[in-house]
Amino acid sequence: MEYSEKVMEHFMNPRNVGEMEGASGVGTVGNAQCGDIMRVYLKIEDGAVSDASFKTFGCGAAVATSSMATELVKGKTIAEVMEITNKAVMDALDGLPAVKAHCSVLAEEAIRAALWDYSQKSGLVIDGLEEPKEHAH
Numbered sequence: 711m712e713y714s715e716k717v718m719e720h721f722m723n724p725r726n727v728g729e730m731e732g733a734s735g736v737g738t739v740g741n742a743q744c745g746d747i748m749r750v751y752l753k754i755e756d757g758a759v760s761d762a763s764f765k766t767f768g769c770g771a772a773v774a775t776s777s778m779a780t781e782l783v784k785g786k787t788i789a790e791v792m793e794i795t796n797k798a799v800m801d802a803l804d805g806l807p808a809v810k811a812h813c814s815v816l817a818e819e820a821i822r823a824a825l826w827d828y829s830q831k832s833g834l835v836i837d838g839l840e841e842p843k844e845h846a847h
């Protein structure tokens with residue numbers, strides 16, 4: 711299996727690792743097949759993501775996609791974050807092997823779950839956002 715240089719680089723030096731105190735929203739998702747778990751923390755101020763971080767109990771591609779996804783959402787408005795798909799995360803990493811595509815799906819889901827948590831806590835309705843189907847504990 712071939713990983714791009716960017717995937718390797720984000721795996722070796724992941725950005726935004728760790729818990730966040732006072733996060734506006736936290737989303738935890740898991741993939742039942744591989745058992746990997748991803749948690750994303752978002753700080754939202756004035757309708758935009760001012761900070762993002764993650765923790766993952768997952769494979770190398772899960773680390774790289776979480777790292778890239780948290781980089782991509784920083785500074786974006788909520789509506790812009792809603793546009794970020796797993797494909798965008800994969801593209802930003804110069805692709806992933808097909809068997810690892812689901813790792814990027816986990817990153818997208820974790821971001822959405824964190825937004826969902828934020829919307830629940832703040833009472834803000836986010837267009838197009840659905841309740842996460844699965845919660846990992």
Ligand code: FES
Binds near residue numbers: 741745771813
């Ligand atoms: Fe499941 Fe990567 S193998 S998230």
